[in-house]
Amino acid sequence: MGMRLAVFPLLLLAGCSGMNQAGPWPSLATRPGEQAPLVPRTPLGPFAGCGQDMIAAPAPVAAPLPxxxxxxxxxxxxxxxxxxxxxLQMPAQRRAALAAIAAAGGDDGGIEVARSRYESLFLGLGIQDRALDAIGDDATGTTGSDAVAAQVAALRARLAALDAARTL
Structure with missing residues (x-):
């Protein structure tokens, strides 16, 4: 075991002993015989006028919108x-719910039933909100998307006003 440990540093020293014999070797620098004399050297890269730098990339053309x-x-x-x-239905339903709440007096059950009936009128708002999301997603990236986005925004404002009127 001791002999193996002594051999390892000797192998490392043997590998480094010939490094300074012909300059810094091994090196990735080009040696005199490795470069063709007719190929010009440039500071931007090893060779100019060869390969992919001669092919001009075409100007990108935007695809028409669907x-x-x-x-x-x-x-x-x-x-x-x-x-x-x-x-159209909301004002009449609101008046009926407020009348039922006033008629219920202190009965919490009657008040809750009247509020629940009124709020059941607004159950379709979530469906309409998801429908507007789907319409906006389907119109994104198309030719008339700006006009559709304006219509969706106007419908969302109406939907938000109805949602605010949900509570009594």
Whole structure:
């Protein structure tokens, strides 16, 4: 075991003994016979005018945007109709709920039933919100996406106003 440990440093010293014999060797620098005399050297790289640097990359051309899906206007109209129907029903339902709450007096059960009936009117808001998300996703990256985004934003504002009117 001791002999093996003594041999290891000797091997390392033997490998380093001939390093200074012809300059710093081994080296990755080019030696005099390794470069062709007719190929010009440049400071930017080893060779100029050879290979891929001669091929000019074509200018990128933007691909035309795909058309707007055909069903988007119908889907926007469906969401608009659902919100309009809710806007029509809400005032009468709100008055009925407030009257039921006033009639219930101190009965917590009657008050909760009246509030639940009123809030059940707004259950479709989540569906319409997801429909607007899907419409926005489908219209993204198409030719008419800006106009659709403006319509979706207007419908979202109406939806937020209805959601704010949910509580009594």
């Amino acid at each position: 058309p707007l899906p055909a069903d988007i206007p119908a889907r926007l109209a469906a969401v608009d109709a659902a919100l309009a129907q809710l806007e």
